[in-house]
Amino acid sequence: MSFLTIENIKKSFDNETVLHSLNLSIKEGEFITLLGPSGCGKSTLLRTIAGLIHQDEGKIHIDGKDVTEVKPKDRQVGMVFQSYALFPNMTVQENIEFGLKMKKLDKETVKQNAAKIVELVELTGKEKSYPRELSGGQQQRVALARSLVTRPKVLLLDEPLSALDAQIRKNLQKQLRSIQQELNMTTILVTHDQEEAMAVSDYVYIMNKGQIAQSGTPHEIYTRPVNEFVARFIGNYNVLTREEVSNLFKGEKNFKNKMYAIRPEAFSEDRILDGYEISGKIQKTSMLGNITRFELEANHVSFIADRLHKIDEDAQKQETKTLYLNRKDVIPLS
Amino acid sequence: MILKRMNGMFLISIIPFFILVLLFLFVPLFFMLYSSFQGDGGSGFTFKQYLEIFQNTYYHQAFKNSIIISFFSSLIAIGLAVFATYSITLFSKKIQDRILVFANLTANFAGIPLAFAFIVILGNSGLFTLLFKHFGWDLLNSFNLYSWSGLVLIYIYFQLPLAVMLIYPVYQGIQAQWKESAALLGASPLQFWLRIGGPIILPSIAGTFSILFANAMGAYASAFALTGSTYNLVTIRIGALTTGDIFARPELGSAIATLLGVTLVVALLINEWLTRRIRRDLS
Numbered sequence: 001m002s003f004l005t006i007e008n009i010k011k012s013f014d015n016e017t018v019l020h021s022l023n024l025s026i027k028e029g030e031f032i033t034l035l036g037p038s039g040c041g042k043s044t045l046l047r048t049i050a051g052l053i054h055q056d057e058g059k060i061h062i063d064g065k066d067v068t069e070v071k072p073k074d075r076q077v078g079m080v081f082q083s084y085a086l087f088p089n090m091t092v093q094e095n096i097e098f099g100l101k102m103k104k105l106d107k108e109t110v111k112q113n114a115a116k117i118v119e120l121v122e123l124t125g126k127e128k129s130y131p132r133e134l135s136g137g138q139q140q141r142v143a144l145a146r147s148l149v150t151r152p153k154v155l156l157l158d159e160p161l162s163a164l165d166a167q168i169r170k171n172l173q174k175q176l177r178s179i180q181q182e183l184n185m186t187t188i189l190v191t192h193d194q195e196e197a198m199a200v201s202d203y204v205y206i207m208n209k210g211q212i213a214q215s216g217t218p219h220e221i222y223t224r225p226v227n228e229f230v231a232r233f234i235g236n237y238n239v240l241t242r243e244e245v246s247n248l249f250k251g252e253k254n255f256k257n258k259m260y261a262i263r264p265e266a267f268s269e270d271r272i273l274d275g276y277e278i279s280g281k282i283q284k285t286s287m288l289g290n291i292t293r294f295e296l297e298a299n300h301v302s303f304i305a306d307r308l309h310k311i312d313e314d315a316q317k318q319e320t321k322t323l324y325l326n327r328k329d330v331i332p333l334s
Numbered sequence: 335m336i337l338k339r340m341n342g343m344f345l346i347s348i349i350p351f352f353i354l355v356l357l358f359l360f361v362p363l364f365f366m367l368y369s370s371f372q373g374d375g376g377s378g379f380t381f382k383q384y385l386e387i388f389q390n391t392y393y394h395q396a397f398k399n400s401i402i403i404s405f406f407s408s409l410i411a412i413g414l415a416v417f418a419t420y421s422i423t424l425f426s427k428k429i430q431d432r433i434l435v436f437a438n439l440t441a442n443f444a445g446i447p448l449a450f451a452f453i454v455i456l457g458n459s460g461l462f463t464l465l466f467k468h469f470g471w472d473l474l475n476s477f478n479l480y481s482w483s484g485l486v487l488i489y490i491y492f493q494l495p496l497a498v499m500l501i502y503p504v505y506q507g508i509q510a511q512w513k514e515s516a517a518l519l520g521a522s523p524l525q526f527w528l529r530i531g532g533p534i535i536l537p538s539i540a541g542t543f544s545i546l547f548a549n550a551m552g553a554y555a556s557a558f559a560l561t562g563s564t565y566n567l568v569t570i571r572i573g574a575l576t577t578g579d580i581f582a583r584p585e586l587g588s589a590i591a592t593l594l595g596v597t598l599v600v601a602l603l604i605n606e607w608l609t610r611r612i613r614r615d616l617s
Contacts, residue, residue, distance in 0.1 A: 052514050073520045085511035089533040089615050098529075102520035130615040150519065 002061075003028035003186050004049070004154055009058035011044055018044045020210045021058070026154075026203075028063075029184040031177065033197040036207035037233065042190045045207075046156050049188065051075050063153050073102075078147030082159040084139045086131040092118075092142050093127040099150035117149040120179060137168040144176070148183065155180070157189040161196065173199050194234050198222060206230050223263075227334050231261035236293075238262040238303040245330065247299040249276045257332035264293065266329035267305035269322075276325045280305075282317055296321060370589035383589035393571065393590065400568040401597065403482075404550035407489035412543050414490075415497030422498070423505045434502065441495035449559035452479060452488055480561055488556050493546050500545060504538040533613055540609045548598050568594050 002025035011019040018041045026032050034042040047053040049060060051072035059068045067075050078099075086095050096117060100110040118124055121141040131139055140160055147155060157176075161169045177200045180187050191197055197204050198218040206213045206221065206229075214221060214230045225231040231239050238261065245260045246252055267278075280296030280303070287293075291306045305323055373380045387393045422433050443451075455461050456479045466473045478484060508531055516526040554569035563570050568590060575587035610616055 050514075050518060052517075072514070072517045073522075075518075077518060079515065079518050081511045081515065083509070083511055085509060085515045087512060087516075087530045087534075089530065089613060091615075098516070098521070099519035102525065132615070146515075146519070 001028075002026060003030075003063055004188075005059075005061045006045075006049070007059045007061075009045065009048060009060070010056045011041075011048060011053065012056055018210050019048070019055070022210075022212065024205065024212075026186060026188070028186055030202045031180050031187045031189070031200060032203045032205060033189045033191060033201040034205050034207055035191055035194060035197040035233075036213075037192055040207040041210040042207050043158055046079075046158055046188060046190050049154070050077050050079050050156055076150075076153045077156055078150060078152035078154070079156040079158065080140070080143045080147050080160045082162050084131070084136075084143045086139055086142055086146070088131055091128050091130055092123060092134070095131070095142055096145050096149050099146060103150065113149055117145045120148070120182070121145045121175075135168075136164050137172060140164065140172065141175075144179070148179070148185070151183075153186065155185050155187045157187065159190055159192070162191070162193070169196070176200060206233065208233075224331060225261055225333065228259050228261075231259075231331070231333055236264050236304060236306075238264060239333070240301065240303070244301045248278060248301045248303065249330075250299065252276075255330075255332075257334070259333040261331045261333055262303070262325065262329060264304045264306040265291070267307075267323040267325055269307065270324065272324040272326055275327060276330070277322065278325065279320055279322045282319050282321055285317070294321065296323075366588045366591055369585050370592045372585045372588075374583055374585055376585070383586045384593075386586065387589055387593060392566070396566045396568045396571045396590075397593070397597070399566050400551055400594075403486060403489060403567070404547050407486055407493050407550050408543055408546035410486075411490050411493035411497045411546055412501075412539060414494055415501050415542075416539065418494075419498050419501040419505060422502065434499065437495040437498045437502075439495075441492065441499060444492040444553070445555035446559040448488060448492060449556045452484070452491075452560065456484070456487075482565075485557060485560060485565060488560060489550055489553065492553075492556065493550060496549065497542055497546055500542040501535075501539065504535045504542075507538075508534065537609045537613060537616065540605050544602050544605050547601055551594060551598060 004024075004026040006022060006024040009019050009022045010017070022041075022045060024032075024045075034045060036042045044053060048055050051067070051070065055068075059066060061067065062075065062077070087098065090098065093114060096114045097110050100113055105113075118127060121144055123138065123141055123145065126134065126138065126142075131142065134142065140163075143160070160176075161172055164172065173196060179185075180200075189197070189200065198221075201218055203215065204218055204221050205215045208229050213233075214226050216224075221230070222234060225234055225237065228239055231237040240248065240260050240262065242255045242258055242260070245255050268275075271277075278298050280298035282294055283297055283302070284295040285292060286295075287309065288306075290309050292309045294305045294307070296303055296305060305321075369376070370383055371379055371381070373382055422430055425433070453460065456463060456473070456477070458474065458479075460479070463473045479487075512530055512534075513523075513526055516530055517523075521529070552569060554567075554573060557565060557567055558570055558573065563574055572587045572590050572594070575583045575590070
């Protein structure tokens with residue numbers, strides 16, 4: 001049973017269509033991600049769900065209720081922005097209590113709920129600080145607390161971690177996911193960072209030019225991209241034409257699709273039964289932390305292959321390397 | 335090396351500016367202070383001029399009048415400008431720019447030309463005065479341009495566009511996402527302005543009020559052109575004492591000017607103190 005459904009949402013700005021009849025359905029407690037490059041319409045869709053942008057056509061239902069024409073303040077959705085959007089004239093405590101006060105709850109309830117959420121986002125001791133006295137990560141946790149404290153039906157996150165540095169971003173991703181699971185909060189995250197999407201989501205919608213390019217679990221999306229856009233966007237896939245694939249596999253004629261994708265880590269140095277065998281010359285080797293990336297050329301086709309980093313790396317430039325590939329790892333694209 | 339040369343160039347190019355500031359700001363300021371502690375005709379150090387101001391009710395009245403007209407004209411102008419500027423921000427960027435050009439133009443339309451413009455329109459034989467009379471409404475029964483209310487009107491006229499120009503950037507500082515966050519948390523637009531928007535723009539509004547107050551306290555030409563020296567204002571008194579209505583007494587004028595400066599500083603400090611009491615996050 002869907003908790004949030006989006007039916008045929010259309011939106012145009014100045015005759016330019018930003019959302020093309022989008023459909024989406026989310027189960028209660030699910031964490032989904034709208035992933036896509038800048039300008040693909042993901043933030044517009046999120047803001048439409050919040051009611052901050054009015055769609056041209058289509059319907060939105062939350063928890064069985066049609067909220068298409070409901071004002072943002074009555075939709076029971078919480079939103080966290082990239083810029084945090086904390087109220088600078090209020091302390092952490094006052095920021096968090098704001099939504100509860102607007103609901104006209106009694107003082108004691110306001111205090112208790114705020115205290116619980118402060119503890120949940122690990123901000124105890126910072127209640128009296130003003131936003132400008134906090135780090136970016138702390139400010140974003142206040143923004144999260146402020147949205148969570150009113151117990152919205154849906155939590156919308158608009159690139160909430162993009163402004164933070166890598167280490168803090170990774171920690172906050174984990175924290176975000178564990179809080180979401182603890183509260184069983186239906187959550188929609190907008191991001192352009194595929195790693196972030198994979199790390200936190202139950203389900204990912206990849207968007208391109210106002211349409212859903214592919215949807216699925218992070219595993220499905222990563223291992224089975226359905227088209228060239230997804231394959232190029234999602235990781236470091238080798239995206240090859242039919243001719244290139246045929247050449248790479250020594251004239252094998254069995255390829256019918258126009259484009260194919262191969263994960264760089266799918267190549268193996270160990271023989272694979274009934275797999276492809278490729279001998280390629282190393283053009284470049286780069287060390288990317290825990291993996292080593294080889295740029296190779298075989299039969300005039302360039303491709304990359306990844307391998308877990310070895311302490312005594314011995315590969316030399318122009319050295320010939322024999323690699324093996326499972327047949328099912330050559331993914332046809334539409 | 336290049337950086338050093340650039341710094342050298344920078345210093346050379348800024349010297350004329352410092353000379354200008356020195357000659358036209360610090361030198362007159364110093365002589366004003368020095369002269370205010372001199373007897374008439376520069377006859378040695380004395381507090382006599384200040385004593386005279388503190389003892390003479392005529393000068394008390396000048397200060398009182400100047401402060402009252404400045405306070406009220408600034409208050410009315412800022413009150414109107416807060417709403418007018420907000421309305422301006424709702425227009426398209428193109429119209430906003432045009433309104434700002436107009437505000438700039440009218441803010442600079444002050445002094446004697448402004449006074450005469452008002453005399454031509456609302457004076458005893460002014461265009462509108464005669465027009466209204468023609469339609470059976472004698473404006474002079476309820477409004478006299480050469481009185482306190484006329485003076486207040488002129489002050490508001492040149493204060494309002496200045497206030498609009500100063501407050502306009504303040505609204506640009508209100509992030510759209512604060513409004514959106516507040517709306518999603520259940521606040522109405524009025525609640526947003528009362529609890530978030532208002533307190534955020536308050537220091538700028540208070541700062542603008544200080545500028546308007548100083549602007550009005552220092553205004554001279556409009557009031558002089560409209561009422562001559564019949565209306566007792568601090569600037570008109572200073573003008574009379576330095577140019578010599580009967581006798582020129584520049585030392586006494588300097589003392590009054592110094593006290594005018596002190597009044598502005600005190601007003602600024604009170605303003606700052608009040609703002610910090612309301613916006614605790616700034617302290």
